[in-house]
Amino acid sequence: MILAAALSSADCLGMDISRVAGCAGDVLRLSGDIADGDYVRFRAHFGAERRIVGIDLDSGGGSLYEGLRIAMLTHQRQVPTYVSNECDSACAFIFLASRKRYVAPDAKVGVHSVGNTHGGEDNGTIRDTIRLARLSAKLGIPLSTIGKMVATPPRKISYLNKEELAALKVIARNPFARIAVHGSTQPTKGGSLSCNAAISREEPKDDGMARDRSSAKGS
Template sequence: MLVALKNIILKHWRGDYSLGFAYWIIGVGLTVAVSIGVAITNEFVSSYAVSSSLFGSILVLLCSLIVPLTIWQLVGIWRSAKYHTSEGGRLLWANTAKVMVVLAAIRAVLDFTAIGIPQFKEGVDLMSNGDMVGDFELRVLNQGTELELIGSMPFGTTESVREVVKQYPSVQVIHLNSKGGRVSEAVKLYEFIQQQQFDTYVASECSSACTLAFMGGNKRYLSKRGILGFHSASLPTQSSENLAQLNDEFKRIYRRHGVSEQFIRHAVGVDGASMWYPGHIELIASRVVDEIVESERFASSNATPQLQKSWQPEHLQQAPDDALVRYWQSVVDNLNYLNFTNSQQCVQYLFPEWFDSALALETVLPTNLYATHRRAIEQVIETTDLQADYKAVFGSTPVLANNMLDNISRDNPNYRNIIADSESYRAQPKLLCTAWITLYESALRQETIAQQAAVLRYLAYDE
């Protein structure tokens, strides 16, 4: 067997086969056979929980075999074409075969540069370091009816989920709290979720490839504290052609579930190094999410929500009165503390648009103040049902706010000017912050919670 194979290899390499056999059988036929073999290997890898090191070994092996195989095929065909006329063959077919060999060689070099080298490097990395995407954990919740995934989506994620579901066949909802991972794994998980007809739910964040798995839900739920993040496919070892294929996979799945074309274009148009977090209203309108729910709707998650990303300007208009007032009370407490300790930080908190980045409150506030503020934000988010068609109606509130400013001006004549033209007072941070604190404290001293909330909404209104 080995001797016969060696003879075939040598005979083709020397160009001893007829041009027809070399071109159609060894050239075209073997290429088709290899393509089928790669597809079967890919199906094997996709169907079983293959370790990252084994997957890397397969990538390295395939890349290492395909390069010499391609060279062997092309050299043998070229030599067969060279000898074709001496054996009575037509010059036209010989020259045509040589042209095809040159074109195939150019295509092989381009493919190897764009696809082969990146995949070879990825294979080596997987063999040496394992899957760098990260790990994940699975938790069974609510008496076995819910399953939570927290972490990344490396190779083998779906198979692990499948094994847990075998042990807990009563699972109906899968929590997805992940910043993404392997697109191939996300697609496999999407298909498994569809097959099982699970509902999907996000308590904190589901971004990048995770959104593909999320779309598999029979019903798709998002916590009021939750966020979904979207961007174009981006992996350091992928060619532009591969990335286009990955983006096509995103589009295919989104379209299957009726997501609006405008949303899809925006989602895959975001640079891979960035992330787009659309608001809850847009997610509902674009048919990405079926329902925004309070966190108590499902079992408690171990994932920590990023409230600053789920917070939206609409909350300051649509929140219930008591939650809104409690939020602004915490803001005033924060402002007073910052104005006492570092008035420049107070200004940064009030006007983040003036600075390169927003103030990281958790790093500058005492633990008790920050915890109170976080609880106030959580309550606003949880108790607000954001409405797309909300219209602000202030009635007599502007009169009330103007009377409040008149009262402030009697004691502090320049505060009205400071509030109206704050940027002119950036060089006086203590004075600037004190004026705004006085304004908010005056709003919080109105006779009723309803009046307090009305004035605060008016002050925060941005046309």
């Protein structure tokens, strides 16, 4: 799926990606705006020795191109997703593309159509919205959710209601709560971390350069 090349303009350093280790594997926490290069950083975590058992999402969106790539890898790996606070636009597509979906009781999931760098629509972004809708249908996303995404202008956000979340078979609980609550930074004998271990934050990117971010947001 080739999306409009114009979908990146605003300055952004990218998502904050952290890793929470537990007995069964690690949970990736993704927060902040999605920016150029985030897919590569995200994918690198799947090459680690410990497997990824879930993704915790809290993002207002960002680069549609990067978000789509993250979404498709999440779908292919069959990794469950959990929205801890709010997940809109490109972030929402990561959530929607996953095969198991969870939300916090007060969490919000927002969608809208694809926009250009000015937050408006043109022939290219309209085509991209259609492509995104067709891809969503192939992934089994309900038509009510797809319709809400297509009908909502780029500058606005429409949040999924309880009925739409139910149609997506979303479960209102945190499947990773035990990992988060019982996590510990205390090493065991020999220096290794205990079974429910610590949050390990990625090193900051070393170039210090501002990265492009999509002002256009797809669901």
